Amino acid sequence: MINGQAIGIFDSGIGGLSIARQIHQRLPNEHLLYVADSIHAPYGEKSESYITERAFSISEFLIQLNVKAIVVACNTATVSSIKALRAKYTIPIIGVEPGVKPAVFNTKSGIVGVLATAQTLKSVSFNDLAKSFSSHVKIEVQPCPGLMEQVEALSLDSDETEALIKKYVFPLLEKGADHIVLGCTHYAFLAPIIKRIVGPNVEIVNTDVAVAKEAARRLDIASLLSTHNGQGKVEFWSSAPSSVAHRQFSLLWGESVTVFKM
Ligand code: DGL
Numbered sequence: 001m002i003n004g005q006a007i008g009i010f011d012s013g014i015g016g017l018s019i020a021r022q023i024h025q026r027l028p029n030e031h032l033l034y035v036a037d038s039i040h041a042p043y044g045e046k047s048e049s050y051i052t053e054r055a056f057s058i059s060e061f062l063i064q065l066n067v068k069a070i071v072v073a074c075n076t077a078t079v080s081s082i083k084a085l086r087a088k089y090t091i092p093i094i095g096v097e098p099g100v101k102p103a104v105f106n107t108k109s110g111i112v113g114v115l116a117t118a119q120t121l122k123s124v125s126f127n128d129l130a131k132s133f134s135s136h137v138k139i140e141v142q143p144c145p146g147l148m149e150q151v152e153a154l155s156l157d158s159d160e161t162e163a164l165i166k167k168y169v170f171p172l173l174e175k176g177a178d179h180i181v182l183g184c185t186h187y188a189f190l191a192p193i194i195k196r197i198v199g200p201n202v203e204i205v206n207t208d209v210a211v212a213k214e215a216a217r218r219l220d221i222a223s224l225l226s227t228h229n230g231q232g233k234v235e236f237w238s239s240a241p242s243s244v245a246h247r248q249f250s251l252l253w254g255e256s257v258t259v260f261k262m
Contacts, residue, residue: 003226006031006235007215008062009071012041012054013152013240015186016073017252019096022212023071024234027225031232033065035262036248039239042148043076044117044184051119055081059089061237061262068224071215072096075116075183079123092218097129098183099207104133106203107179111138113172116183118143126183140175144168148186154251157193165190165197173198181205189252237262 007027009020013036020034035058037043043051055077059070069092072078072085078095085093098120103112120126121141130139147168150161172180180202182188188206195204219225226232236259238245245259 002228003068003224004031004228005066005068006033006233007069007071007219008033008035008059008065008067009073010035010037010058010062010077011074011185012036012043012076013038013148013186014248014252015148015151015184015188016071017249018185018188018206018208019071019073019211020234021253022208023215024232026212026216027232029228029230029232030226032234033062033067034234034236035062036236036238036240036245038152038245041152042117043074043080044119044143044148045145046119048080048119048123051077051080052084055085056088059085063089063091067091069094069215069219069222071211073185073211075120075185079120079125092222092224094211094215094218096185096207096211098126098181099205099210100129100133100139100181103179103181103203103205104137107137109176109178110136111140111176112179112181113169113175113177114139114141114181114183115144115147115168115187116141117148118145120183140172140177142168142172144184144187147190148184151186151189152248154248156189161190162193162197165194169194169197173202177202179203179205236260
């Protein structure tokens with residue numbers, strides 16, 4: 001058995017490429033099919049039912065393309081729709097949630113800051129997660145409107161992005177946070193500038209490596225890991241205008257890539 005079908009990965013935009021690159025590194029022989037729903041972004045400002053409808057629409061698209069598993073490379077889509085996706089589809093569906101657990105485990109100040117979308121922070125699953133640690137650690141949350149748009153615009157190191165990050169991060173630092181959890185996959189591409197702003201004594205927590213490991217584990221359990229020899233193909237799809245998408249994907253993937261229009 002070769003299991004040569006692709007792994008489908010989707011996000012509201014290009015943020016999930018931070019997860020896709022880790023999966024590609026860890027499982028280089030797997031074919032990947034990435035979908036960016038940029039035209040409907042940001043999900044973080046939309047209702048749960050709207051996001052769930054988008055998640056189903058993209059999952060149907062991926063299933064038509066015969067994927068063997070789906071990685072929801074978006075915290076906002078995960079908290080909004082993963083239960084419904086898992087109820088409908090029998091293939092493995094892997095999600096992503098803010099890395100509160102490792103931050104809680106390692107904090108010395110006892111205060112953990114979480115940057116995420118408004119929709120993630122108000123979701124039941126995030127609040128349940130935060131509550132499960134609240135007896136020994138204080139979790140301070142900060143919604144970040146406008147920040148994913150800076151990533152979509154490839155404004156990864158501009159004055160405007162820096163000002164926005166300071167506005168969101170400084171209140172968390174003032175409250176004593178010594179760990180800042182990046183609870184949105186787009187923010188992974190801002191990790192260098194966030195690190196520069198918070199300084200050496202504050203840890204940035206990202207979950208992209210953990211999600212890639214989890215995807216590998218789930219595929220292994222389901223006996224779906226590819227035994228195909230050689231490099232897997234990575235195919236990109238986006239609802240953004242083609243010239244924009246080409247620029248976005250090529251920059252973040254680190255080489256000039258073709259992006260199909262959906
Ligand atoms: N990348 C998405 C996440 O991880 C959200 C960005 C958006 O608001 O669409 O939550």
